Amino acid sequence: xxxxxxxxxxxxxxxxxxxxxxxxxxxxxxxxxxxxxxxxxxxxxxxxxxxxxxxxxxxxxxxxxxxxxxxxxxxxxxxxxxxxxxxxxxxxxxxxxxxxxxxxxxxxxxxxxxxxxxxxxxxxxxxxxxxxxxxxxxxxxxxxxxxxxxxxxxxxxxxxxxxxxxxxxxxxxxxxxxxxxxxxxxxxxxxxxxxxxxxxxxx
Numbered sequence: 001x002x003x004x005x006x007x008x009x010x011x012x013x014x015x016x017x018x019x020x021x022x023x024x025x026x027x028x029x030x031x032x033x034x035x036x037x038x039x040x041x042x043x044x045x046x047x048x049x050x051x052x053x054x055x056x057x058x059x060x061x062x063x064x065x066x067x068x069x070x071x072x073x074x075x076x077x078x079x080x081x082x083x084x085x086x087x088x089x090x091x092x093x094x095x096x097x098x099x100x101x102x103x104x105x106x107x108x109x110x111x112x113x114x115x116x117x118x119x120x121x122x123x124x125x126x127x128x129x130x131x132x133x134x135x136x137x138x139x140x141x142x143x144x145x146x147x148x149x150x151x152x153x154x155x156x157x158x159x160x161x162x163x164x165x166x167x168x169x170x171x172x173x174x175x176x177x178x179x180x181x182x183x184x185x186x187x188x189x190x191x192x193x194x195x196x197x198x199x200x201x202x203x
Contacts, residue, residue, distance in 0.1 A: 003053055005031055007060035008143040015064050016138075023192050024140050027185045031147045034181030037174045038150060060143065066131050067139035075132035083124060137193075144189055151179045 006028040013020045069078050094100045107115070130142055154175065 003032060003056035004059045004063070005140070005143045005147060007057045008063060008140050011060050011064045012067070012139050015068060023189070027144060027189050028140075030185045031144055031182055034178040034185065035147060035150065036178070037181065038154075038178035063143055064139045067134045067142075070131055070134045075128055075135070078131050079124065079128040083127070141189065141193065144186055147182050148186065151182060 006025075009021075009024040009028045012018075066078060066082075091100075130146075134142060
């Protein structure tokens with residue numbers, strides 16, 4: 001996720017044909033450090049890290065291209081075609097790998113409700129908003145803001161556990177330090193964007 005922000009800081013100037021901003025490069029590295037502090041770095045998972053970096057590059061490219069498309073196409077249409085593309089890609093992959101079986105759909109009514117919430121609100125609607133907002137902000141701004149997701153997720157999980165009384169876990173110092181670094185980077189980026197002169201020094 002944090003690597004995607006770094007790749008975005010390189011890809012956006014190329015595709016949008018604008019200057020590179022040193023501030024964006026530095027902030028993306030800072031955010032990457034914050035996420036690494038939260039989750040730690042396990043060197044033995046080298047192959048997984050390589051695949052993750054490839055995925056991050058593709059996610060950055062996808063995000064920047066959406067920033068281009070949204071200038072000339074309705075965000076609803078972009079969302080519809082990309083969601084359909086994702087659906088059919090996943091469907092045919094499961095079909096050809098013989099993973100579509102009856103038991104896959106044997107879930108309880110409550111699970112169907114949760115799946116609908118995840119699919120409609122947490123995925124489709126959230127994706128639509130993420131595309132639409134790029135009419136007003138840059139893909140880099142969207143990318144750096146998405147890095148708050150692990151912080152939100154952990155906080156929500158802790159709140160749910162607290163309400164249910166099922167966990168007494170406490171977050172490590174690394175979580176708070178990493179979270180503060182990410183929040184600080186996002187606030188600093190917003191401040192830089194709000195300056196009339198634009199982001200700081202360019203290369």
